[in-house]
Amino acid sequence: MVQQKALxxxxxxxxxxxxxxxxxxxxxxxxxxxxxxxxxxxxxFFETDRIAGKLLVLLPNQxxxxxWHPSSGNNPGKQEIVRALWGNLRFYLSxxxxxxxxxxxxxxxxxxxxxxxxIMKPGDQLVFDSETRHWFQSGQEGAVLYSFSxxxxxxxxxxxxxxxVRVTKIIED
Amino acid sequence: MVQQKALxxxxxxxxxxxxxxxxxxxxxxxxxxxxxxxxxxxxxFFETDRIAGKLLVLLPNQxxxxxWHPSSGNNPGKQEIVRALWGNLRFYLSxxxxxxxxxxxxxxxxxxxxxxxxIMKPGDQLVFDSETRHWFQSGQEGAVLYSFSxxxxxxxxxxxxxxxVRVTKIIED
Numbered sequence: 001m002v003q004q005k006a007l008x009x010x011x012x013x014x015x016x017x018x019x020x021x022x023x024x025x026x027x028x029x030x031x032x033x034x035x036x037x038x039x040x041x042x043x044x045f046f047e048t049d050r051i052a053g054k055l056l057v058l059l060p061n062q063x064x065x066x067x068w069h070p071s072s073g074n075n076p077g078k079q080e081i082v083r084a085l086w087g088n089l090r091f092y093l094s095x096x097x098x099x100x101x102x103x104x105x106x107x108x109x110x111x112x113x114x115x116x117x118x119i120m121k122p123g124d125q126l127v128f129d130s131e132t133r134h135w136f137q138s139g140q141e142g143a144v145l146y147s148f149s150x151x152x153x154x155x156x157x158x159x160x161x162x163x164x165v166r167v168t169k170i171i172e173d
Numbered sequence: 174m175v176q177q178k179a180l181x182x183x184x185x186x187x188x189x190x191x192x193x194x195x196x197x198x199x200x201x202x203x204x205x206x207x208x209x210x211x212x213x214x215x216x217x218f219f220e221t222d223r224i225a226g227k228l229l230v231l232l233p234n235q236x237x238x239x240x241w242h243p244s245s246g247n248n249p250g251k252q253e254i255v256r257a258l259w260g261n262l263r264f265y266l267s268x269x270x271x272x273x274x275x276x277x278x279x280x281x282x283x284x285x286x287x288x289x290x291x292i293m294k295p296g297d298q299l300v301f302d303s304e305t306r307h308w309f310q311s312g313q314e315g316a317v318l319y320s321f322s323x324x325x326x327x328x329x330x331x332x333x334x335x336x337x338v339r340v341t342k343i344i345e346d
Contacts, residue, residue: 014187016187016258018295018296021296045256045298046256046300046321048252048300050249050252050323051224051254051321051323053321076223079221083218083226085189086189122189123190123194125218127221148224148226150223
């Protein structure tokens with residue numbers, strides 16, 4: 001099952017998580033029903049009304065769909081810091097098309113508009129302010145990364161793919 | 174030297190840090206000039222104007238002095254989440270005196286007023302809102318912990334010990 005595959009990658013990464021945390025990995029398929037191609041596995045370490053820390057796991061060749069965290073009115077929106085921990089990780093942002101290692105999920109060309117590729121090695125970090133469109137993908141080994149952010153408002157997130165349903169669901173395969 | 178001792182503990186903890194990060198461990202002695210008793214070693218992973226993530230290292234039997242992060246006016250002050258990663262760690266908060274494993278640094282009884290002890294195992298987490306007075310200490314092995322927080326305003330921090338100088342200095346021994 002998907003959760004177990006995510007746990008295996010977490011164990012390979014060497015990061016310690018508690019027994020309770022091992023039971024609460026969430027699988028998000030974004031309503032697209034093709035989890036091994038588009039989706040992400042999430043372990044929330046903490047989440048308050050001001051700050052959150054999560055561990056994200058990508059299975060081999062899995063892609064998190066292109067999205068951004070909007071600001072609204074006086075609210076500056078979500079700022080996110082990602083830190084690569086283990087495996088192969090490619091991030092895509094706006095900028096010159098230099099895509100080399102990654103690929104667009106089959107038939108989804110119009111929902112992945114960003115082609116500026118950043119290869120992230122363990123310890124590499126990126127900071128995204130709100131409104132910054134991004135997507136990311138792992139290579140053959142999969143990837144484990146940290147995501148730290150200001151207040152999480154997942155239901156406000158915007159996705160390029162109109163088929164995305166931003167309800168995190170726990171699925172079994 | 175102190176930085177090297179901190180690196181040795183980070184390596185024991187198994188967490189990966191980059192080569193560049195290995196060079197930028199900061200030793201904070203709080204102006205007390207007794208680093209092996211009172212102080213902390215800090216590696217800042219990231220720090221923006223909204224959010225920060227740090228790795229804190231306590232040498233064996235080292236104590237971080239009692240302090241709190243004040244709020245001011247409309248600013249809600251710093252919220253901090255600590256997550257124990259490795260070693261022996263004791264946190265002290267206000268509450269019933271149940272102090273058992275820890276000790277007050279010699280001659281400093283009046284600067285450590287909190288005696289409610291929480292033993293933190295790896296993966297254990299605590300959330301402090303601003304104004305929450307706290308101090309922490311490691312046991313014989315030392316300790317490595319994460320500290321995540323909203324905006325850092327170290328110069329506003331308040332310490333029970335009036336001798337503390339809140340300027341982080343890099344010292345050599």
